[in-house]
Amino acid sequence: MDFSGLIDNFGPLTVTGLAQGAIIALFALGYTLVYGVLRLINFAHSEVFLLGTYACLFAWGLFGLDQNSAAPAVGPMLLYMVVGLVAAIIVSGAAALTVEFVAYRPLRRRNAPPLAFLITAIGASLFISEVVGVATHRNQTGVPPIIQARPVFTIGDTTVTNLQILIVLLALVMMFALDRFINGSRLGRGVRAVAQNPDSAALMGVNKSRVIALVFLLGGLMAGIAAVMYDLKIGVTRYDAGFLLGIDAFTAAVLGGIGNLRGALLGGLLLGVLQNYAAGLFGSQWLHAASFVLLVVILLFRPTGLLGESLGRARA
C-alpha cells in the first residue's frame, strides 16, 4: 500500500478518473438501457464498443491518417472528429442491432430461459472479438493524434487537458440528450412503458419489438461515442479492449442502479475515480481487480445500486 502515492497524486488521479469515468458512463448506458427494458445483461455490448473503436480508425485511415501522422490543424480536426464519430456511431449502432436480431430475437420468440440469452450473448461476444483478434493478428493498433492533449489550466499541481474537458463535456451532453429523449419524447415514453410492464404496454398499442430494437440502437450509439473518446484518450486499441472496459461499464451500471440512466452517469464517474485511487494505492495492475471487488461489495450490500433500479418504475 502506498498512501503517499495516493495523496501526492490526488488531484491528477481525480481528473484522469473523471475522464475515464465519463467514457465508462457512456458505455454503461447500453447495459442499463437494455437491462431496464429486457432484464437482460447484454454481454455482447462490449464488442459493440470494440467495433466502434476500430470503425473510427478505419474512417481516419481513409483520410490517410495513421498513428505517425502529424496532428491536424483546427479545421481538418473538426472534420475528422465528425467523420470519426459518425463512423463509430453507425458501426456500433448497426452491430448492436445485428446482435439483437441474430442472437436475442429468435430466443425471445420461443420464450427461452434467461440463461439461454446470456449464453448466446457470450457466443456473440466471443465471435466478434476473435474475428477482430485474428484480423489484427492480436496486435494493438495505434490511433492517429487527431486531438493533441494540451494543458488548458492548472489547479495546484493538477493540470487539466483539453481532451479531458472534451470527454467529460461530451458525456454530459449525450447523457442530457438521452435523458430528455427517454423522459420527454413520445418514443421515450414507449420505452418507459415497456420497461414498466411489457404486456400492458403491448396492449396499449406500444410496438414492443420496435422499442427493443430502439433500445439496442441507442445503447450502440452511446457506445460508439464512448469508443471514439477511448481511442483519443488511450491512443491504442486492441481486440480485447471491449472486454475489460465492458466489465467496468457493467459495474458502473450496477453501482448507479442498473436500469437507471442518471445512475449510469454517477456510477461511471464514481467508478473511474475510485479505480484511479485504487491504482494509486496498490499499483495500476490492480485497477480492474478493484472494480470487481467493488462490484461484489455493491451487490452484497445494495443490489439496487446507489440511485435504485428504474427506467419506467419511477421518473428517473
Added chain:
Amino acid sequence: MSEKASFRTSGGVRGWFGRQPWYVRAVVILVFTVLAYLLPYAGDVPLIGPQIITEGVDWPSALFNMSYYVLLALGLNVVVGYAGLLDLGYVGFFAVGAYGTALLTSPDSVIYADTGWKWLMAVPAALVLTMIAGVILGWPTLRLRGDYLAIVTLGFAEIIRIVATSTTTLRGDRGFASIPHPPGSWNGEPIFGVTDAIPYFWLGLTVIILVILGVRNLDRSRVGRSWLAIREDEEAAEVMGVRTFKYKLWAFAIGAFIGGLGGVLFAGEQSFINSQTFVLQFSILVLAGVVMGGSGNMAGAILGGVLISYIPDRLRGLSFGDTDLYEYRFAIFGAAIILIMVLRPQGLIPSRRRAMELKDREKEVAPQ
C-alpha cells in the same frame, strides 16, 4: 415419472439400452470402457485410424487434453446443467487446483523448502483448497440473482488471473517449473515420464470414470433432486422446503472440486504452469462444450468436452485456402454457441427432462 422409466419406454438408442437386461448393459459398458482405454492406438486401425488422429499434435497428448477438458465439462455440467447456475469463471477453479499443486511441489515455490511434497501428497491438499475457493466464492454470491452471479464469477476468474500475474508469490509469467509427475514405476522406468502421454491419458480416463460414477450417484440422490427443483423454479423449491442456498453451495463446491481435479492433473502432466495458462476464453470454451453437448446430461457434457478439445487440435496445421483454421477456433466456437442455442437449445445429446422443459416454455410463449 422417474428418469429410468422414461428411458425404458422411449425409443432410440437410449430406450433400447434401458430395456436390456443388466448383463447386456454391463457388457456394452465394458466394451466401451475398454475401447476408450485403447484410444491411444487408434492410429493403428486401418483406413479410419489415420483420419481420426490429430496430425498437428501428438495423438496421446491430444487425448490427454481431451481428458481434462471432459473433466472440466463434467464439473461445469454439475453447476450449470444440474443446478442451473451460470458460472463464467470456471477456469478459476482449474487455476486454483493447478497453482495449489505447484505451490506445494515446485522447487520455485516459496514454501517448497518447508514441504518438499510429492505430487500425490499435494493432490488432496490442492483439492481441499479448490473446494474452499468454491465455498468462499459461493457463500456471498449464491444469494444473488442468476445474471449477477454470471458477472461475479467472471470477475472471480479475472481476479485469480490478475493475482497470478501480479504477485511475487505466484511468479506471474515466469511461472512454476519442475512440478513433479505422478509417482509409480514399471521395470525400473517411471510410468509417468516426459515423452509418453499415454499413461497420463489412462490416468485422466480413470479419474473421469470415478467422477462419472460419483456424480451419477449424487444426481440420483436427494441432492440431485434438489438441484433439479432449484433449476426448474427456485422459488417453488424454496417454498416446498428445499434449502436452496445449501444445495446451490453444494453444486458450486462439487463443481469446484472437479475443476480442481482437472487442474491437478494438468499441472502433473505439463510440469510447468504460469499466469498465461489460465485465460478467460477457457471458461467460455468449456461452457460452450457443455451447452453444445447438452447441459444437464453427462453423456452430452462428455461429448462437448471431447469436441472442444478435439476440433481445435484436429484443425491445427490444417488450412482452408490461405487461412489457418486453428487461428479461428474461438470464433468458430462463438458462432457455434449462437447457432446451437437458436436451432437446438437442448444440445446435441439432450437431457430428456431439459428438452421437455424447453418445449413447455415454448408453448407458454405469448403471441408477439
